[in-house]
Each structure stands twice: as C-alpha cells, then as structure tokens.
Amino acid sequence: MKSMLKLAGVILFAIAFAFVESSVVVYLRALYYPEGFQFPLKLLGNHHLAVELAREAATIVMLAAVGVIAGATRWQRFAYFLIAFGVWDIFYYLWLKVAIGWPVSIFDWDILFLLPVPWIGPVLAPVLVSVLMILAGALILHRDEDQWMFRVPLKVWILALAGTAAILLSFMIDTAATLELQPPKPYRYELFAAGIALYLVAMVLAFRQRRT
Template identity: 35%
Template structure:
C-alpha cells in the first residue's frame, strides 16, 4: 500500500496539499490587491483599520456603515458581486477537483482558510494593514456586513478550517485507496 504522505508522485496527498496551498496563496494576493485598490478609491489611509477610519470621521463603525458607504459611492453591487465571485471560484475549483463529496468540502475549507490567511499577509506587505491582530477589519459583506478583530479569523477560524479541510481530504484519500482507486482527479467515486 502506497503511503499518502509520499512526495514521490505528483498526485500524492502531500503534493495535492502543496498545490492547493499555491492556488490559495495566489488567490490571496489577488484579493489583497483588489482590497488595496478599493481602499485607495475610498480614500482610506494605508495602515488604519476600519474602526480608526470611522473614528477619524467622528463616527463609529457599525454593521451598516461600510455597506452604506459603498452604496453611496455606487460600489456596493460591485463588492457583493466580487465577494460572491470569490466564493464561487473557491467552491467551483473544489467541486471540480474533488473525487468525493468529503474531499470536495475538504478542498474548499482548506483553500478558503489559506486564501484568507495569505490575504492578510499580503495586505500587511502591501499597505501595512493590519498593524496588529487587534485591528478591526470588515470580514465579509455577505449576507450582512461582518467585522471584528483580525485575530479571530487569523488565530481561530482559519486554522480550524484548514485542519478540518486536511482531515476531510485525508480521510477521503484513505477511503479511495482502500476502495482500490488510483487517486487521479476525476476518477469515479467509489460505489457505497
């Protein structure tokens, strides 16, 4: 029985993790670049977090503040479409590449987590934001505006999702090996 941790073949579990990490990191840089452009378009200073930006205006950040600002500038539908498109790209790649439903969800959660973590790394590199893990960020606009400290996704949510994704992919790979699958993407799902 071939080890699933082998780096010897381009389709091993380890190689698949590496290539999904590369995909997620490339997507993270794309997303960070877009956020840099949006922040510049809105006139936000590079290193400030969203609570600081609103405080400098004499206002407080709320669940509706960011949505209202984007809406007033005609950018709200564009940002909603961008966020939905991002999720669909991550989801679509996982659905196309996974061999079982477990593996598809594993790929999705793994790439989602690494995409978000690399997004923050690239933002720090590009514009010095966030300056700390306690900085306030707007996480998503869908289905409502979510915001909070950067430490929550970086230290809690994304590591858990990355581990969940690896676990789901790993158990799927083991099941496929036991079922006699060769492990190539697109191979038929085992009959249960």
C-alpha cells in the same frame, strides 16, 4: 503522490488568489480611506457597493469550484474547499501586511464580509476560524487517503451549525457599526469563543470514529 500534487495546487491557487483579493482591497482603501483604514466605516457608492457584493459572491464560487475540481468525492471536495478558503483568508492578511503594512496587530478591526449584512471583527477571529478550516480539511483528506468510511453523526452537525451561528453572530451583531456607520462596540469574544469551542468538540467527535 497525486493527492499531494492536488493539495499543493489548491494551496498555490489560494495563495495567489489571496494576492488578487488583497490588491482589490488596497485600491478600495486608497479610494475610501486615504488616511488609513479605520472605523467608523465609510459608505460605498451604490455602484461600487454592487460590484463589491458581486465580487464577494464570485470569490466564494471560485473557492468552491476549486474544491469541486480537485476532489473526487463529496468529502474530498468539501475538504479542498475548506483548505482553499482557510489558506486564502490567512494569506489575504499576509499580503495586505506586505503591501500596506496592515494589520498592525491581530486585534485590528476589519470588515470581513458584506453578505448578507456586513461582518466586522478583529483580524484574529477570521484567522483562527481559517486555521480550524485547514485542520478539518486536512483531517478529512487523511481519513479519505486512509480509506476510512467517514460518516458524520447528527450531533456533530448540530454542534458545528451551533458553532457557526455563534461565530457569525459575533461578527454581525453590531448593526449600529455596520449599518448605521457608528464606532464599533467591544467585540463579543464570548460568542466567538463559544463557537470555537463547539467547533472543537464537533471535530473531536467526528474524527475519533473507528475505522468501518
């Protein structure tokens, strides 16, 4: 029961924090994209850009802090962080839909993150990653609740890191669109699909371990 209350608290925080995040974006878009958000991107003023970069860094710190507070072990902390991040990201788009009717489609392009360089891609991509993060976090918590000794083999880490690299590359590769403010090229779905496939294989290998 206590673990369920913790999980509920983490989820409620993530949903509420997603509303805060989406509210900031509503104001930014009203300021920089009064005609509606679209590519090519517009250059933020230096002061606004500095504040936005700091805000994004603070967002990650806050989500990580929730995991640290909620979890009792390192794996619990990691699991709660994954769940918080995934729920926050999905509800960020749901709140934007409620507030301004965007995205119209899951294939609408968005600027996803700014650190260390801007990330862009269709809304579908981060949402799918978030679903996997929630699933992985839930499985870790289930293993922990069932008192399994959860150990991740080196090959799983390698697969997960390779998957992360492929997905991040799909978001960051179009530097002409993000750094030179040009129209984006077609999204590299093959890189994203490869990353998701590597994640799925890593998860299967990690969670099929026998009880020890």
